Amino acid sequence: MNKEYSVLLLPGWQNSDADHWQSRWEQAHGYQRVQQHNWQQPLRGDWTVQLNEAVLAAPTAVVLVAHSLGCILTAWWARHAPPAVVGKVQAALLVAPGDVEQADLRQHLPGWVPIARQRLPFAAVVVGSQNDPYCRLARAQQLAADWGAQWVDAGAAGHINSASQLGDWPQGHALLQDLVKDTVHGKR
Template structure:
């Protein structure tokens, strides 16, 4: 079985050192896709950067781990990239609903959300009390994207404030995407 590279895609303003994404990167050597501007994200720049990293990744198989705006980035990237065949799967956690008026103002250029079925396996983890995307909306995105839906209960935005620490349950979901035959 070929080696699988994991690319971490933080959301708006990046993920701090205590965020489960950064903990996973430190513990497992996963690659964080850095952006030039975390505060004023430009969709075209973020998509181009992801495409560049995917092309430059030496391993044949890639799994994406996206949080918040990173989930919206994955859907938009999958709609335009010629390199989606390199991706084995995506773990999409707490998508940020950039079509909500208050988020649309802060992140212009990210609407509409691409809602086509993703060309690779995906698992979307949502929360019943996410302040950036209501439960039904997250379920709808999972359905549109063809992603397996996982309800984490009342876990907020599934970030540092959620108190997940290393979030081993989430890492188990990632392992399922990395080794689909192991389950």
């Protein structure tokens, strides 16, 4: 466990299973998963409160690691949470944002539209795939631009989840470590 910063994992809709890289990072590195009350029928307001409480409870500066709906949550929370709480977050790694504005996801995730598209008040990297079924490549790149985030193309990795068979996803963890080095350690 790092004493300089706390890493909070923000899984997406239906949580991250045991084979998901987020779960592997939780086990290997002691990162903390933000628990939600309902993973199957997520409520944006409830998820926002849970994230806010987790950031407040963190003993140090915070780095967020979000996947899919967790990315959408991060942008919404950053726009609506008190500035003093948002200020605890130093950086965010946003992986495979789910486009809740596309028709098929909108019907499964009511209440998550619109996507907050303001520039994030902390450093961020968005990692997306060329063949993500939940967010077209151009859309993911546009979200990265709107959020003021660096874009990283993960190739044809699908939704960058368990089905992608990434294992511990060392390339993703290297991106996180570079982001931490550049932000938490004061180089940005």
